[in-house]
Each structure stands twice: as C-alpha cells, then as structure tokens.
Amino acid sequence: MINKYDAIVVGTGISGGWAAKELCEKGLKTLVLERGPMLVHPTDYKNVDKDPWDFKGGDTITQEIRKRQPKQSRSGYINTESTTHLLVNDYEHPYNEDKRFDWIRGYHVGGRSLLWGRLSWRLSDIDFNANLREGIAVDWPIRYKDLAPWYSYVEKYIGVSGEKLGLPQLPDGEFLKPMDMNCLEQEFKKSIKKNYKDRLVTVGRIAIITEGTKPGLNRVQCQYRNRCRRGCPYGAPFSSNSSTLPAAEQTGNMTLRPNSIVYEVIYDENKNRAKGVRVIDSETKKIMEYEAKVIFLCASTAASTSILMQSKSKRFPNGLGNDSGELGHNLMDHHFLLGADGVYDGFQDKYYKGRHAGCIYIPRFRNLGGSTNRKDFLRGYGFQGGAWRTDHREMIKKAGFGKELKDAVLTPGNWAMGLGGFGEVLPYHDNRLYLDYNKKDNWGLPTITFDAEIKENEKAMRKDIKQQAAEMLESAGFRNVREYDNEYAMGLAIHEMGTARMGHDPKTSVLNKYNQLHTVPNVYVTDGSSMTSAGSQNPSLTYMALTARAANHAVDELKKMNL
Amino acid sequence: MERRKVLKKIGYGSVAIVASPQILNILHGCQSSLDEYSPIFFTKTQFQIIRKIMELIIPKTDIPGSTELRLPEFIDNYIDVVMNQNDKEKISNGLKSFIKLILIETKKNHSNKVSASDLNIQLEKYLKASDKQIEIWETNSKSPESEVYNHLIQIRSLTLNAFRLNEYIGEKVLAYDPIPGNREVCLDLKKTTGGKRWSL
Numbered sequence: 001m002i003n004k005y006d007a008i009v010v011g012t013g014i015s016g017g018w019a020a021k022e023l024c025e026k027g028l029k030t031l032v033l034e035r036g037p038m039l040v041h042p043t044d045y046k047n048v049d050k051d052p053w054d055f056k057g058g059d060t061i062t063q064e065i066r067k068r069q070p071k072q073s074r075s076g077y078i079n080t081e082s083t084t085h086l087l088v089n090d091y092e093h094p095y096n097e098d099k100r101f102d103w104i105r106g107y108h109v110g111g112r113s114l115l116w117g118r119l120s121w122r123l124s125d126i127d128f129n130a131n132l133r134e135g136i137a138v139d140w141p142i143r144y145k146d147l148a149p150w151y152s153y154v155e156k157y158i159g160v161s162g163e164k165l166g167l168p169q170l171p172d173g174e175f176l177k178p179m180d181m182n183c184l185e186q187e188f189k190k191s192i193k194k195n196y197k198d199r200l201v202t203v204g205r206i207a208i209i210t211e212g213t214k215p216g217l218n219r220v221q222c223q224y225r226n227r228c229r230r231g232c233p234y235g236a237p238f239s240s241n242s243s244t245l246p247a248a249e250q251t252g253n254m255t256l257r258p259n260s261i262v263y264e265v266i267y268d269e270n271k272n273r274a275k276g277v278r279v280i281d282s283e284t285k286k287i288m289e290y291e292a293k294v295i296f297l298c299a300s301t302a303a304s305t306s307i308l309m310q311s312k313s314k315r316f317p318n319g320l321g322n323d324s325g326e327l328g329h330n331l332m333d334h335h336f337l338l339g340a341d342g343v344y345d346g347f348q349d350k351y352y353k354g355r356h357a358g359c360i361y362i363p364r365f366r367n368l369g370g371s372t373n374r375k376d377f378l379r380g381y382g383f384q385g386g387a388w389r390t391d392h393r394e395m396i397k398k399a400g401f402g403k404e405l406k407d408a409v410l411t412p413g414n415w416a417m418g419l420g421g422f423g424e425v426l427p428y429h430d431n432r433l434y435l436d437y438n439k440k441d442n443w444g445l446p447t448i449t450f451d452a453e454i455k456e457n458e459k460a461m462r463k464d465i466k467q468q469a470a471e472m473l474e475s476a477g478f479r480n481v482r483e484y485d486n487e488y489a490m491g492l493a494i495h496e497m498g499t500a501r502m503g504h505d506p507k508t509s510v511l512n513k514y515n516q517l518h519t520v521p522n523v524y525v526t527d528g529s530s531m532t533s534a535g536s537q538n539p540s541l542t543y544m545a546l547t548a549r550a551a552n553h554a555v556d557e558l559k560k561m562n563l
Numbered sequence: 564m565e566r567r568k569v570l571k572k573i574g575y576g577s578v579a580i581v582a583s584p585q586i587l588n589i590l591h592g593c594q595s596s597l598d599e600y601s602p603i604f605f606t607k608t609q610f611q612i613i614r615k616i617m618e619l620i621i622p623k624t625d626i627p628g629s630t631e632l633r634l635p636e637f638i639d640n641y642i643d644v645v646m647n648q649n650d651k652e653k654i655s656n657g658l659k660s661f662i663k664l665i666l667i668e669t670k671k672n673h674s675n676k677v678s679a680s681d682l683n684i685q686l687e688k689y690l691k692a693s694d695k696q697i698e699i700w701e702t703n704s705k706s707p708e709s710e711v712y713n714h715l716i717q718i719r720s721l722t723l724n725a726f727r728l729n730e731y732i733g734e735k736v737l738a739y740d741p742i743p744g745n746r747e748v749c750l751d752l753k754k755t756t757g758g759k760r761w762s763l
Contacts, residue, residue: 051733051741051763057645058728064644182748224743351755354746355763389760392723400691401620401719409723410626410737412752412760 005031005255007554008277008292010262010307013111014540015527015547016298017240017248018154022551023296024253028558031290032248033260035282035299036107039114041217041241045231047082055081071095074102075492078115083229086115094447095302096436101450102491103302109258110241111300112494115229118207118237118357119384120160121537122151122171126368131533134378137330137427138503140532141513144171150545158238158544159214161358162205169380170363170537176210178203183350184387184415185360191476192362198372199365204358204384207238207541216243224354237357259283263445265295265311265320265523273563274320274523280443294522294554294563298547301331301528302433302448305499308510308517308525309435310446321500321517327510328434330427330501331452332534334493338462338485339383340469341418342478343391351389351412359384362419362472364536366464377460381423381536383469391416417478421465424536426457427498431490452490495539497528515550522563524550604642604651608674609658610635613718615679619686620722626736634725641725657714661685664711689715727762737762 006028009019016032023030038044052058059080066073071090073079079087088105095103106112125144132139148171155174164172181189181203189201208228209221219235219242228237235242248254264278266289276291297304305328311320319327364380367373389412399405431452439447466483473481490496503509506518511530517523526547528539535542557563602610617629617638629635642651662674669681689712692700700712726732733739738756741763752758 049741051730052728053730053733057641058724060645062644063647066647180746180748186749222746224746225741349752351750351752352746352748353740353750353755354743355761356746396719396723401686402622403624405723406621406624406626406628406726409726410759412756 003276003288003290005029005290005292006558007031007294007296008033008290009296009298010277011035011111011297011299011303011527012109012113012240012245012256013106013298013300013527014113014116014240015543016111016296017113017244018544018547019296019298019524019526019551020240020248020254020256021244022548023294023555024248024251026551026555027251027253028294028555029253030248030255031292032245032254032256033262033277033279033290034109034111034256034258035261035303036109036111036258038256038258039108039110039231039241041110041235041239041246042231042233045233046085047230048227048233050082057081071102072104074489075104078104078229078494082227083115086229086231092442094439094441096439096447096449098449098451099453100489101452102489103448103450103496104491104494105300109245109256110239113238113240114231116494116540117538118228118540119359119361119538120155120158120162120173120205120207120541122173123147123535123537123542124169124171126169127533127535127537130379131427136378136533137429138501138505138508138532141502141504141509146513147542147545147549150549151541154541154544154548157215158207158243159209159219160205160207160541161210163202165200165202165363167200167363169368173205175205176212179206179208179210179356179358181360182352182356182387183347184344184417187344187346188360188387188417188476192472195475196365196472199362202361202363204361206358208357209236214238214243215247217241217246219243222357224356226355226357228357260288261443261445262299262307263310263443265297265307265520266291267311267313267316267320267520269313269315272315272520274520280445282443285443293558294524296547296551296554297523297525297529298527301496301499302450304525304527304529305433306435306446306448308500316519321510321520321523323506323519324508324510326429326501326508328499329429329432330498331431331433331450331490331496332425332427332498332531333452333490334422334495334534334536334538335425335454335458335462335488336420336422336493337488338466338483339385339418339420340466340473340481340483341416342470342473342481343394344387344415344417344478346477347415356386359386361385366461374464377457377464378426379424379457379461379536381421381461381465383419383465384422385417385419387415387417389413389415417473419469419472421462421469422493422536422538423458423461423465424534425454425490427501427533428452428455433499450491454488454490495528495534497531497534497539500525500529501532502530503532514553515546516553521557522554524554526550600636602636602639604639604654605658609662610639612658612662612674612677612682613638615677615682616686616715616718617722617725619679619683620690620719621726627731629722629726632726632729632731634722634729637725637728638721641721654714654717657710657717660707661711661714664707685711686715690719733762739763
C-alpha cells in the first residue's frame with residue numbers, strides 16, 4: 001500500500017463520507033481511514049427483515065446487551081437486539097466520566113450515518129449571530145449566507161423531504177415532497193394555528209427519499225418500514241454507505257482502509273504544516289504512517305478532538321492547533337427527554353398505513369425578538385412529536401382480563417400524542433473533555449474523560465418546555481395530559497459538539513471560518529467539534545454543508561499552492 | 564422481503580386474516596411438548612400457576628389463547644433474558660406473596676391444588692377493582708394486598724406484551740404489512756384493516 005496521497009480523510013460517518021466524496025470528485029487521490037471494520041451497503045446489513053418476534057426479547061435491550069454496552073444502554077432505545085451490533089462494546093472502547101456522559105458510538109464504515117435520526121434543518125442567522133448578540137463564548141466566523149449554497153448543494157444530493165415555511169429561524173431548503181401527517185396531527189396543526197400566533201406545526205424535514213431516486217447505490221424512495229437504523233436496503237435514508245462513499249469509490253480516487261485507528265497528526269516543524277497521520281491497525285496493532293497535502297479530521301467530535309490532543313510537538317505541546325487552550329472545551333449537546341403527552345377522543349373510525357420514520361415539528365418560538373423574548377433563559381427549543389393509535393391503557397383498565405381484554409388489544413386503541421422538547425445547550429468553557437494517559441485502551445492510547453452538564457439556562461428552559469407542551473395539547477382538546485421529564489445526561493441526544501470551535505481569533509478558537517486549524521492550515525476539522533454554538537436544530541445537515549464547503553476551499557487552496 | 568413474498572404466495576395479504584387449519588395444526592404440533600417444558604426463571608410449581616393466570620388473561624376464543632400460543636414459555640424466557648436481578652426478585656417475591664395469599668384464602672395446602680376458578684376470583688378482585696380501591700393500593704404500596712395488586716398488573720402487562728410479540732398473532736391475526744411501500748393517512752379503519760391494529 002502506498003503511503004502518500006493528496007488528501008487523507010479520517011472517519012467515514014456523516015462528515016467523513018462527504019469529505020471523501022468531494023475531495024475524490026475534485027480529483028484528489030484520497031486515503032479514507034476508518035477505525036472500525038468494513039460495512040457494505042446493502043449486503044452487510046443485518047436484521048433488515050426481522051420482525052419483533054424474531055428476537056428473543058422482542059427487539060429490546062437484553063441483559064446480555066447491557067453487559068456489553070452498559071453505558072449505551074442508558075439510551076433505552078439505540079442498542080436493541082436489531083441494532084446492537086452497530087454499536088461498540090463499552091469495555092473494548094472505554095471512556096471516563098467525571099460527570100455522567102452517554103457516549104453512543106458506531107465504529108464501522110459509515111459510522112453513525114447509519115444510526116442517525118435523519119432530521120435535517122438549516123441553522124439561521126438567529127443562530128449564527130446568537131453568541132455575538134448575547135456575549136456568549138465567541139462569535140461564529142460565518143453567517144447564513146456563507147453556508148446557504150452548501151446547504152442547498154447537500155440537500156439536493158442526499159434528498160430531504162419537508163415543506164417550505166418562510167420562517168427566519170428555520171430557513172427553507174431544497175425539499176422533496178413532505179411526508180403526510182395523520183388525521184390527528186393535521187387536527188393538531190389546525191388547532192395550533194388557531195390558538196397561537198407565535199408558532200406552527202410542520203412535518204419533520206428528514207433525509208429520506210419520498211420521490212424519485214438519488215445518486216449513490218440504487219437509492220430509491222421510502223417503503224415506510226421505519227427500520228432505517230438497521231441499514232436500509234432501499235437506500236431511502238441518507239447514509240455514507242449508500243450515498244457519499246459509493247460516489248467517492250466511483251471516481252477511482254478513493255483508497256478506503258478500515259480497521260485503521262488514527263491517533264496523531266504528524267506536524268512538520270519546518271514547513272508549519274501537517275505532514276500526515278499515524279495509524280494503528282486495530283487488528284494487528286501495527287503502526288503505520290501516511291502522508292498527504294491536506295488532512296480532514298471527520299472522526300466525530302470527541303475522536304477528532306482526541307486526535308488533535310494527542311498530536312503534540314515542540315510547537316504545539318498542548319495539542320495540534322491548540323494555542324487558544326480551547327481544544328476540548330465548550331462541549332455541547334441538545335437537552336431533551338421531556339415534554340407532555342395526552343389522549344384524544346376523536347377519529348375513532350380513522351387509521352393510517354405505512355410507518356412514518358419521522359415526526360411532526362414545532363420550530364423554535366422563543367427568543368426570536370420582541371414579545372418572544374424571555375427573561376428566564378436564552379436561546380430556544382423546538383418540539384418533535386407525533387400522534388399514533390396505539391394507546392390501550394384505558395381499554396385494558398376497563399376490561400381487566402379475559403375475552404374483552406383480548407378483543408380490545410387487537411384493535412388500534414385510542415389516539416395519543418406526544419410532544420418532546422429539543423433545546424439548545426450553551427457553549428460553557430468548563431463543559432469539556434480531556435485525555436487520561438493513566439487509563440489506556442487496548443491499543444495503548446489515552447482514554448477520553450467527559451466533564452460536562454447542563455446548567456441554569458437549560459434548566460430554566462426545561463420548565464418552559466414542559467409547560468408549553470402541556471398547554472398546547474390541552475388547548476387542542478387532549479385529555480389526561482401528562483407532563484414528563486425523564487433523566488437526561490449530556491451526550492444522550494448523540495449531538496456532541498463544540499470541542500474545537502470555529503472563531504475569528506486564534507487566541508480564543510481552534511478553527512477559522514473554513515474549518516482550518518488557525519495555525520496549521522492544511523488540517524481541516526469539519527465534524528461536530530467545529531460548532532461554535534449548538535442551535536436547537538439537529539446538527540448533521542450543518543456538518544455536511546460545512547464539510548462540502550471546506551473541501552471546496554481545500555481544493556482551491558491546493559491549486560493556489562497555499563497549503 | 565422474502566417473508567412478504569412467501570406470505571403473498573400462500574394467500575395472505577396485508578390485512579388481518581383468520582387462522583387457517585394448517586396454521587392451527589402447526590400450533591397444535593407445538594403443544595405436544597407443552598408439559599415437558601422446563602421453566603428457566605419460574606419454578607415448575609410457579610409456572611403452573613402463571614400458565615393458569617395467563618390463560619385467564621388471554622383465554623382461547625376463535626383465536627388461540629395464551630397457553631396455545633405458548634405465551635407462558637415466552638414470558639419465562641423473556642424475564643430471564645431481559646430483566647435485571649432486582650426486577651426478577653420483585654416478580655419472584657410478588658408471585659410468592661400471591662401464592663401465599665391464595666392458599667390462605669382457599670384453605671388449600673399446596674399451590675398445585677389451586678384451580679383456575681380460584682385464580683379467577685383473585686383476578687376479579689384485583690384486575691377489575693374499582694378506581695377507589697386501586698387508588699388505595701397505589702398509595703399504600705407496602706400492604707400485602709398492594710403487593711399482590713402490583714404483581715398481577717405486571718403479569719398482565721407481560722402477558723399483553725407476549726401476545727403483541729407473538730408471531731402468529733402478529734402475522735396471522737393482526738394486520739401485518741412488513742413492507743407498506745407507501746404512506747396513506749386518514750383512511751377508513753374498517754376498510755384498511757378490518758378494524759384490527761397493525762402488528763408492526
């Protein structure tokens with residue numbers, strides 16, 4: 001295997017796949033390194049046709065799974081019997097928690113692009129301006145206009161279904177036809193329109209093909225199985241495996257090397273540039289070096305940050321590009337697992353067909369200016385939710401046991417609806433991750449320790465989330481409305497971000513406006529670690545747009561001999 | 564996809580159907596080993612009681628009941644595979660309390676003498692209790708009656724979960740459509756599934 005390339009991409013998830021595609025399509029001989037094993041679309045997908053009764057526990061988290069994945073089992077859903085194989089063994093890949101942090105990881109080609117929720121929203125200038133406006137952390141070095149064309153570029157390629165709304169806080173994109181809301185969701189939408197002037201209900205914008213086809217490996221439209229996370233044989237939901245990696249492969253410019261743990265970016269003190277990367281083969285433990293003109297770190301927030309931290313040199317004793325001391329700090333996620341639900345009495349003769357893998361959405365309506373501004377917290381939240389006919393609680397209670405009960409549970413049950421808040425976490429300097437060199441992993445590498453929590457702003461926001469969810473349901477005629485607030489710890493939204501933030505000033509940030517290390521311009525970091533603030537929107541679409549934009553910049557800079 | 568093709572070939576569409584003789588024969592075939600089953604979580608004596616309780620909760624009608632569907636065997640495995648030690652102990656202790664109580668009330672000296680009608684009386688008392696009585700049990704959770712109430716509620720919940728997760732119920736009784744192909748909303752319930760719920 002040759003060891004010199006034009007570009008190296010570390011990681012094959014949402015960001016790595018996009019970096020690979022863009023760099024290869026622009027003609028760069030690109031080495032793509034993935035720490036996990038190969039996983040080919042669609043032949044390597046397991047359990048795609050299995051029904052709940054095909055699993056011992058009916059597709060739940062069994063005790064055997066809890067033994068292997070005690071930390072990831074805290075999610076309560078991500079590693080059930082059908083998907084547990086797509087997540088790492090917590091003991092083989094240990095990490096430490098000064099404060100509880102739920103780190104959900106999929107180490108294989110495609111990474112978490114197979115497991116993601118697929119909700120795809122743009123950030124707006126309300127988000128890009130927020131830190132500057134409020135004097136929080138540092139200012140984003142970009143604005144919406146910088147990213148808008150790249151959002152469009154990405155959306156057209158991956159396929160995002162949704163509806164245009166014309167909202168300043170949630171810019172419209174290039175949408176495929178939206179998925180349909182069911183009767184009760186439509187009724188709820190009407191009710192919110194009637195009862196509230198500051199908010200609306202829409203269907204989730206989701207990276208699933210609802211019409212036609214998209215590039216990649218035979219990507220066709222959704223079959224409404226709602227089994228995206230097992231790997232979709234139809235390629236309807238976007239993943240690196242079905243979309244960007246096949247595109248990169250098709251160019252003939254990609255060399256994909258699985259089982260390759262990148263642990264260091266090699267710094268050339270004479271040229272003030274990165275020279276390449278050091279890699280451990282995860283199976284043979286052999287150490288290798290690969291060289292390239294440009295390096296894209298897309299290993300996921302904590303992993304990319306860890307690689308930079310391990311990349312120590314005389315010039316960078318605290319980690320590559322870490323003159324600011326901000327590397328590892330400002331760790332963010334989205335806080336959630338709270339809201340309200342209720343039962344609805346109408347539409348008893350109505351039903352639906354096809355299992356919707358998305359949700360309904362109420363875009364942020366707090367702190368958008370004027371009367372929407374709050375004194376008790378900064379930023380905002382959106383609601384994700386839905387209505388289903390699956391609620392048999394009252395029927396069960398009434399029937400007790402016997403034939404009446406049996407007949408009742410064979411019917412669709414009552415309509416019920418839930419609204420779950422999804423809120424912004426501010427970038428706090430003391431929310432951080434750091435390396436523990438006393439606790440090494442199986443490959444002799446230091447392990448990551450998380451030390452982060454939500455604070456007063458998020459806690460105040462959570463009170464409002466519950467209250468608003470319950471009020472909206474009550475105003476729409478729901479009964480037995482119940483507020484809930486389940487235990488949330490950082491990481492559980494699987495939106496960890498911010499630990500190598502972008503900014504204007506090398507003294508206070510790690511990356512510049514093109515996702516380059518301020519001080520080592522041929523290293524780009526384009527995953528969640530680059531985020532300067534979190535917004536309340538699911539972030540993956542932004543990672544893709546940032547990556548495509550950065551790859552374009554890197555190729556231009558290479559042509560200009562600037563790297 | 565293969566499963567759907569096979570189902571289509573033997574004439575089952577996407578909506579609910581009634582059990583065919585062939586299917587029932589398969590189920591009956593399984594039954595031959597019913598009494599040979601060695602429980603994993605429950606003791607043999609406990610399992611006999613659980614089996615009787617579950618058959619009362621999901622009795623045989625024109626659709627097979629709990630025993631015929633082997634739901635007790637499923638639950639025995641399910642508890643073993645899914646539940647942690649604390650939850651297992653809670654079920655075990657709840658069942659012991661229930662058996663103790665029923666032996667006192669029926670004045671019988673061994674649980675294998677407890678009949679379905681003995682159990683039916685208890686299920687009437689606990690699973691068809693008034694809201695007022697339920698509130699008392701739920702607020703005074705340490706009383707022996709409260710423990711039995713909570714235990715029976717849990718056994719009912721496990722039974723319904725087993726019923727929902729049963730392959731025969733899922734594929735042959737409920738509306739089964741593994742690959743819907745499209746999404747339609749605001750449909751007429753009767754026309755769509757004959758009034759049954761989707762199994763997936």
